[in-house]
Amino acid sequence: MSTRHILLGLLASGPSHGYDLKRRHDERFPQARPLAYGQVYTTLQRLVRDGLAEVDGTASDGGPERTAYRPTEAGARELARWAGEIAPPAPFVTNEIFTKVVVSILTGGDAGTYLLAQRTAHMERMRELTAVKTAPGTDLTTVLSADYALNHLDADLRWMATTAARLTTLTAEVRTA
Amino acid sequence: MTNGDTTGNAAQPLLASRGLVKAHGRTEALRGASVELRAGEILAVTGASGSGKSTLLHCLAGIVRPDAGSVTYAGRRLEELPEKRLSELRRTDFGVVFQFGQLIPELTALDNVALPLMLAGAGRVEARARAGEWLERFGVRGQEELRPGAMSGGQAQRASLARALVTGPKVVFADEPTGALDSLSAEQVMTALAHTARESGTAVLLVTHDAQVAAYADREVRLRDGAVAPLGVTA
Numbered sequence: 001m002s003t004r005h006i007l008l009g010l011l012a013s014g015p016s017h018g019y020d021l022k023r024r025h026d027e028r029f030p031q032a033r034p035l036a037y038g039q040v041y042t043t044l045q046r047l048v049r050d051g052l053a054e055v056d057g058t059a060s061d062g063g064p065e066r067t068a069y070r071p072t073e074a075g076a077r078e079l080a081r082w083a084g085e086i087a088p089p090a091p092f093v094t095n096e097i098f099t100k101v102v103v104s105i106l107t108g109g110d111a112g113t114y115l116l117a118q119r120t121a122h123m124e125r126m127r128e129l130t131a132v133k134t135a136p137g138t139d140l141t142t143v144l145s146a147d148y149a150l151n152h153l154d155a156d157l158r159w160m161a162t163t164a165a166r167l168t169t170l171t172a173e174v175r176t177a
Numbered sequence: 178m179t180n181g182d183t184t185g186n187a188a189q190p191l192l193a194s195r196g197l198v199k200a201h202g203r204t205e206a207l208r209g210a211s212v213e214l215r216a217g218e219i220l221a222v223t224g225a226s227g228s229g230k231s232t233l234l235h236c237l238a239g240i241v242r243p244d245a246g247s248v249t250y251a252g253r254r255l256e257e258l259p260e261k262r263l264s265e266l267r268r269t270d271f272g273v274v275f276q277f278g279q280l281i282p283e284l285t286a287l288d289n290v291a292l293p294l295m296l297a298g299a300g301r302v303e304a305r306a307r308a309g310e311w312l313e314r315f316g317v318r319g320q321e322e323l324r325p326g327a328m329s330g331g332q333a334q335r336a337s338l339a340r341a342l343v344t345g346p347k348v349v350f351a352d353e354p355t356g357a358l359d360s361l362s363a364e365q366v367m368t369a370l371a372h373t374a375r376e377s378g379t380a381v382l383l384v385t386h387d388a389q390v391a392a393y394a395d396r397e398v399r400l401r402d403g404a405v406a407p408l409g410v411t412a
Contacts, residue, residue, distance in 0.1 A: 126392035
């Protein structure tokens with residue numbers, strides 16, 4: 001999963017420091033492994049190095065000094081590019097699709113359009129797998145493997161259909177959270 | 178990238194609808210659906226329950242007349258054909274497979290498949306011989322003399338396919354043909370349908386809510402609220 005894009009997505013709603021980003025990440029993506037502080041700071045430094053984020057200011061609020069970051073324009077463009085980019089239709093891509101949808105909603109992106117395009121990519125892959133599976137003389141291992149992939153892609157599709165239908169409510173919920 | 182019923186293809190579509198509208202009572206099942214089916218193509222029509230898939234199939238197959246819009250088959254406007262010509266066209270050029278129940282329960286599998294040939298003028302012996310070949314093609318062996326009620330769902334559905342294809346139609350309309358089957362029977366039915374259609378150059382309009390069934394098609398059109406929805410662009 002792309003930690004840098006998730007952090008860019010979290011920064012899109014306003015400047016934030018590392019501790020806050022880690023906390024919001026872990027809340028927002030409870031199924032994902034919690035981010036380590038070290039990973040957050042390293043990723044932020046790399047975002048700055050690559051011109052995708054910049055320092056917004058430092059504050060201590062009576063405690064240790066904290067540096068807040070904000071995305072640059074290049075960072076916003078990179079985030080939009082990533083959020084609309086189709087994940088390779090393979091089993092177990094759901095987590096990536098889920099992450100893209102949540103980040104899109106957080107940043108006012110077009111999750112509906114992304115889901116439609118991802119659905120089309122999934123259907124194309126399913127047509128390829130079906131052709132492989134039903135070709136005369138296909139061996140059993142290939143058939144079983146195609147079945148496995150087809151059933152997982154089908155599960156993704158059902159989740160995407162439900163999510164597309166829920167988008168209106170979901171958007172309101174995520175934005176007010 | 179395909180995007181629903183994109184037009185502009187060099188090949189003239191075999192069957193096309195333009196702006197179909199059809200209401201059942203106060204419910205509008207179709208609200209301007211336009212689709213195209215090319216010769217020899219397998220087209221999946223997908224969409225949620227109530228999106229208008231079956232009504233679209235009924236209009237395209239000339240079973241139901243739309244309230245507005247047109248259906249053109251091989252250059253002929255179906256709505257302009259008198260009922261007699263339309264039913265003749267359905268018998269000679271179209272084959273239909275529904276989810277279940279279309280085999281005549283009193284007849285054996287063999288006689289069910291032979292019936293369309295006999296209606297088209299073939300003698301009983303010849304019709305039964307050809308029906309037997311088609312049943313074998315669809316893997317219905319040793320059950321030719323069984324009545325539909327004594328067959329498994331998958332076997333009965335394969336007999337239905339044989340019946341839909343035995344007259345050599347140009348288009349087969351299949352409405353949820355695997356809806357009542359377990360996944361392996363569904364796979365056998367769909368494989369038989371897709372292979373036979375591709376081999377004989379028969380176009381298939383396949384209505385399904387199941388993505389794994391739609392994946393047997395060459396192309397997909399999605400309906401939403403009685404009209405064609407965009408599919409999304411991947412490149």
